[in-house]
């Protein structure tokens with residue numbers, strides 16, 4: 001019925017489906033399932049960087065991902081969290097919209 005359809009669309013924040021290499025990284029950070037909101041993707045990527053200690057302890061905005069699968073995905077040795085553009089480019093390549 002209409003109210004159910006409405007509930008599904010309202011409740012279901014835009015879900016995205018990560019491609020396999022990105023999904024593996026999210027799962028390594030504790031993600032369950034195969035569709036996420038963009039917010040969840042960013043959260044798990046942050047967790048992944050923390051857990052794998054890829055950030056510089058002194059300059060904590062610097063992430064050194066060369067040699068890690070995250071660096072493979074980004075095509076970068078390092079990046080600053082202050083310049084998210086390489087990250088968004090990677091997400092554009094590795095996320096597809098999940099049908100409702």
Ligand SMILES: C[C@@H](c1ccc(Cl)cc1)n1cnc(-c2ccccc2)c1-c1c(C(=O)NCCN2CCN(C3CCCCC3)CC2)[nH]c2cc(Cl)ccc12
Nearest residue numbers: 042043044045046047049050055060061081082084087088
């Ligand atoms: C604002 C946000 C952000 C979010 C998106 C973007 Cl495109 C840039 C920046 N951000 C700010 N610093 C970080 C960060 C820095 C170092 C290590 C881990 C995370 C993040 C990132 C988060 C996150 O979900 N952040 C929650 C709060 N963070 C504060 C920083 N905290 C740690 C900083 C290092 C020392 C320990 C605390 C962790 C929680 N997700 C990310 C995923 C990636 Cl691919 C890259 C960076 C982040």
